[in-house]
Each structure stands twice: as C-alpha cells, then as structure tokens.
Amino acid sequence: MASETEIVTAEANTSDVKSLPKNWPDGITYLTDHTYSAAVTDDQRTALCRTLSADATWTQVPDTAIQVPTPLLEICIIANESHPANGQRGIFATRHLIPDSFICLYMGHVHINSMSDQDPNSDYDLSLDRDIGLSVDAARSGNESRHANDYRGIAERPNAEFRDCYVKVPCTKRAAGSKWERRVAIFVLPAGKAGKRKAGIQAGEEVLVNYGKGYWEGRKTLASFRKDDAMLKIAKLALGE
Numbered sequence: 001m002a003s004e005t006e007i008v009t010a011e012a013n014t015s016d017v018k019s020l021p022k023n024w025p026d027g028i029t030y031l032t033d034h035t036y037s038a039a040v041t042d043d044q045r046t047a048l049c050r051t052l053s054a055d056a057t058w059t060q061v062p063d064t065a066i067q068v069p070t071p072l073l074e075i076c077i078i079a080n081e082s083h084p085a086n087g088q089r090g091i092f093a094t095r096h097l098i099p100d101s102f103i104c105l106y107m108g109h110v111h112i113n114s115m116s117d118q119d120p121n122s123d124y125d126l127s128l129d130r131d132i133g134l135s136v137d138a139a140r141s142g143n144e145s146r147h148a149n150d151y152r153g154i155a156e157r158p159n160a161e162f163r164d165c166y167v168k169v170p171c172t173k174r175a176a177g178s179k180w181e182r183r184v185a186i187f188v189l190p191a192g193k194a195g196k197r198k199a200g201i202q203a204g205e206e207v208l209v210n211y212g213k214g215y216w217e218g219r220k221t222l223a224s225f226r227k228d229d230a231m232l233k234i235a236k237l238a239l240g241e
C-alpha cells in the first residue's frame with residue numbers, strides 16, 4: 001500500500017500543502033499544525049510549554065520525524081463488510097513500523113473544555129491537557145491521525161496508542177529560537193516486557209488505537225438520546241453487548 005502522495009513540508013497551520021493525502025475527505029481542512037480557538041488564553045498556550053517532573057520522560061519528537069503528509073500512513077476507505085467501520089476511513093501502515101516509534105501528530109482545532117467552546121457531537125475530540133483544560137477536535141480539520149479507528153471488533157488488541165509528547169516550536173524569546181510544546185501523537189505500542197508486540201506494525205496493517213470504554217459509553221448515551229439506532233448498534237458492538 002505505497003502512498004502516492006508527494007512529500008512536502010509546510011510551516012503554516014492550514015492547507016498549505018501541495019497535495020493532500022490520497023482519500024482525504026471532502027470538506028475537511030488538512031492541517032499541518034494546530035489551529036486555536038479564540039477562547040484559548042495566552043496563559044494556557046504558555047502552559048503547554050511547561051515541563052513538570054512527571055512529564056520529563058515524554059518523548060521529544062525531532063523535526064525530522066514530522067513529515068506532512070506522513071509517508072508512514074495511507075488513508076483507505078474500508079470496503080470490508082465484516083469491518084465495523086465499513087464504508088468509513090481508516091489508516092494503514094505503508095511500511096513496517098517498529099515498536100514504540102512515532103507515527104503521526106494528532107492535529108486539530110485546540111479548544112477549551114467548556115460546553116460553549118466545544119462540539120458535543122464530535123467523534124474526533126481528544127484531550128490535550130486536562131489540568132490546563134484544553135482538547136483537540138479534528139471533526140472539521142486535522143491530518144491523517146483523525147482516521148485512526150478503535151481496535152474493538154477489528155483486532156484482538158490495539159497496535160498503537162495516543163501518547164503525550166513534545167514538539168519544537170519557534171520562540172523568539174528563547175536564545176535557541178525554539179521551545180518544546182506539548183502535543184498528542186500516535187505511537188506504535190512498545191514491544192512489552194514479554195516482547196508480545198515486538199513485531200510492531202506490518203506494512204498494510206491497519207493502525208488501531210484504544211479509544212477507551214468511556215468513548216463508547218458516551219456514544220451509547222448520545223445514540224439513545226438522539227434515537228440513532230445505527231450509532232447505538234455500533235457503540236453496543238464495540239462494548240461487546
């Protein structure tokens with residue numbers, strides 16, 4: 001499943017790319033960096049660059065690992081009736097991805113965790129920092145990572161995870177001209193102590209994460225409220241009910 005997209009680098013945070021990834025959905029903006037809601041304060045943005053001792057172990061992703069679009073993934077439209085997200089999109093590895101390696105940043109619109117600044121119907125909202133009160137929503141804009149499906153009903157276990165990390169961003173106030181800012185990214189799961197996942201992700205394999213049971217419980221509640229039988233069926237299937 002080789003990607004046909006041209007590899008380009010882009011500094012802007014909107015669709016400043018020469019070619020979109022294959023199968024990119026219509027009407028969704030392809031991002032090369034986050035966009036920020038007007039409700040996000042300067043203090044919150046500054047806090048994203050703080051390093052607490054607990055965060056000291058987080059991976060600092062080097063600029064060289066970040067390519068836009070990423071050559072590591074291909075977005076595919078799933079045509080498999082036994083796949084619970086049949087007809088939707090998923091992301092597939094274009095090459096072997098080794099355990100614990102960085103795959104792709106989770107891009108989207110950063111908003112504050114308040115009802116007035118979030119889309120309660122979004123399927124693509126991910127917490128960026130609970131303490132600072134920020135999340136990233138990729139419902140209307142994002143990158144390849146917005147198409148990562150949950151492993152339930154597809155594979156026995158996930159092969160990747162959303163993980164906190166740091167990326168270098170420009171900063172005129174620092175002598176180095178840059179600083180580290182926190183992000184969320186998709187990483188291949190580590191091999192594990194017993195080496196169960198030492199094979200990593202094979203070329204052509206779907207990259208699958210664990211949304212957590214809470215995600216599907218939330219979908220179930222929303223589906224019951226909206227009387228959306230299709231959504232309810234998917235949520236119940238994912239929950240093994």
Ligand SMILES: C[S@@+](CC[C@H](N)C(=O)[O-])C[C@H]1O[C@@H](n2cnc3c(N)ncnc32)[C@H](O)[C@@H]1O
Pocket residue numbers: 084085088089090123124146147148149150151152153154234238
């Ligand atoms: C973040 S999106 C994932 C990408 C989505 N498949 C797409 O084409 O944009 C989350 C939505 O994908 C679908 N999905 C993801 N994993 C699934 C699974 N294991 N079973 C059923 N539906 C799934 C659900 O509709 C869910 O609300």
